[in-house]
Amino acid sequence: MRVFLGRLFAIGCVALVCVLTNCTQQAPVVIPEETCAIDLVTVVSFQQDVVPILQSKCYECHAANGTFAFVLTLDTYSGVKSKVDDGKLRPAVSHEPGATPMPYQRERIPSCQVKTIQKWIEQGALNN
Numbered sequence: 846m847r848v849f850l851g852r853l854f855a856i857g858c859v860a861l862v863c864v865l866t867n868c869t870q871q872a873p874v875v876i877p878e879e880t881c882a883i884d885l886v887t888v889v890s891f892q893q894d895v896v897p898i899l900q901s902k903c904y905e906c907h908a909a910n911g912t913f914a915f916v917l918t919l920d921t922y923s924g925v926k927s928k929v930d931d932g933k934l935r936p937a938v939s940h941e942p943g944a945t946p947m948p949y950q951r952e953r954i955p956s957c958q959v960k961t962i963q964k965w966i967e968q969g970a971l972n973n
């Protein structure tokens with residue numbers, strides 16, 4: 846009987862923890878930082894892979910109507926390419942020395958997004 850009550854108590858505890866931590870929902874799959882979807886992409890596409898990142902993280906300030914459009918616009922290929930050519934884009938997004946870290950005074954963008962931009966630059970920053 847004591848063993849039974851002990852087990853019941855244990856099960857009760859687990860159930861309580863479940864309710865408190867919402868463990869009935871499927872646990873999110875944790876993708877290690879090193880593994881990115883872009884690793885599986887042979888040729889990184891400017892339009893498909895890079896533009897969506899810039900759109901969500903940079904256009905607010907660097908689109909034609911953005912807050913800092915007078916500094917730089919990144920909503921055209923030529924605008925982005927100019928920052929590849931002067932070597933500023935890569936350090937800006939990776940927060941390495943060589944450029945003001947971007948997005949300005951904010952957290953660095955997720956490492957898979959940094960990796961996507963780096964891979965695109967390494968492949969020649971094509972307008973593809």
Ligand code: HEC
Nearest residue numbers: 902903905906913916928933934937938944945947948949
């Ligand atoms: C909140 C506004 C804001 C956002 C969002 C933002 N920037 Fe900037 N960006 C700035 C400002 C302000 C400057 C000028 C900073 C300076 O010259 O020190 C700048 C300058 C730059 C420069 C030139 C840096 C240099 O050292 O010459 C690059 C490249 C750049 N941004 C890229 C990006 C990219 C890529 C993103 C998105 C990942 C981004 N920015 C998001 C405000 C922003």
